[in-house]
Amino acid sequence: MGHRSSCTLLMGVLCCLLACVAGSNAHAQGTAPAPRRAPQLLVVLIGGMDSDPTAAQIAGTAKRSEGNSGLYQLQQDLQEPNVRCEYFNWNGTRAGQIRDPHPPRTEPIASVIRASLREQPRDRVAIVGNSWGGHTALETVCRLHDCATPLQLDLVVFLDPSSTGRGKRPKGLPANVGSAVNFHTRNAFVWGTIKDDLSDRILNLDLGHPDTGYLSKGGPAYDSPFNFPAHVAAEWDPRIHANIRNRLLDLAPKSIAPDASQPTPSTARTP
Numbered sequence: 001m002g003h004r005s006s007c008t009l010l011m012g013v014l015c016c017l018l019a020c021v022a023g024s025n026a027h028a029q030g031t032a033p034a035p036r037r038a039p040q041l042l043v044v045l046i047g048g049m050d051s052d053p054t055a056a057q058i059a060g061t062a063k064r065s066e067g068n069s070g071l072y073q074l075q076q077d078l079q080e081p082n083v084r085c086e087y088f089n090w091n092g093t094r095a096g097q098i099r100d101p102h103p104p105r106t107e108p109i110a111s112v113i114r115a116s117l118r119e120q121p122r123d124r125v126a127i128v129g130n131s132w133g134g135h136t137a138l139e140t141v142c143r144l145h146d147c148a149t150p151l152q153l154d155l156v157v158f159l160d161p162s163s164t165g166r167g168k169r170p171k172g173l174p175a176n177v178g179s180a181v182n183f184h185t186r187n188a189f190v191w192g193t194i195k196d197d198l199s200d201r202i203l204n205l206d207l208g209h210p211d212t213g214y215l216s217k218g219g220p221a222y223d224s225p226f227n228f229p230a231h232v233a234a235e236w237d238p239r240i241h242a243n244i245r246n247r248l249l250d251l252a253p254k255s256i257a258p259d260a261s262q263p264t265p266s267t268a269r270t271p
Contacts, residue, residue, distance in 0.1 A: 048131030134161020
């Protein structure tokens with residue numbers, strides 16, 4: 001073996017040894033993974049057919065009851081340390097992008113939920129869907145159920161949901177819904193009451209019934225079978241917003257300290 005070949009071989013061995021030593025030191029001096037944050041409630045809000053938030057709403061400069069999305073206003077009312085919100089239009093686009101010629105539908109909504117529970121398995125999840133957004137919420141729930149690793153949703157809120165022009169009204173809810181609340185008018189083009197084999201999971205609130213407290217003289221005609229303005233009014237009704245907000249905050253984790261010592265649980269939540 002020549003002198004040059006010997007030097008080349010020696011240098012190769014030396015580089016390998018140095019790489020091994022560097023790897024061992026990095027492993028020995030490696031920092032522990034960052035501690036998990038305290039659990040939060042992830043709220044996914046899905047707006048209706050023409051309810052894309054205005055530029056002023058997105059910028060945070062719109063006054064109350066001004067804009068194009070009642071659910072986006074509700075999102076602004078949910079700014080709490082233990083709550084994280086994600087807003088989508090009914091077609092899966094983000095705020096201000098509803099006219100996207102190739103809307104992604106439920107895929108990004110389901111992906112946000114999966115990623116959240118993968119990174120923070122102790123988080124809770126709620127979905128709020130209005131009008132066509134209610135239909136999209138149901139499609140998302142089904143997508144998270146009909147897969148290899150079904151995920152449990154703690155709460156689904158339907159706000160005058162409608163499938164008109166998109167498909168059939170639901171006959172029930174998938175098993176991965178922990179509980180649901182359905183606020184509905186008596187319009188012929190909305191779902192109305194949701195019936196389910198596990199009826200104790202669903203609370204149906206008929207906005208057109210005097211006993212629920214939402215029907216008032218001079219107020220929205222929630223009891224009318226053909227009144228589109230009442231359907232729009234439900235999206236913005238501050239009484240309904242307050243009810244939904246209270247339910248969400250009751251569900252949000254309360255001051256649970258993060259714990260980095262526990263192993264990461266499975267990302268699957270069994271129904």
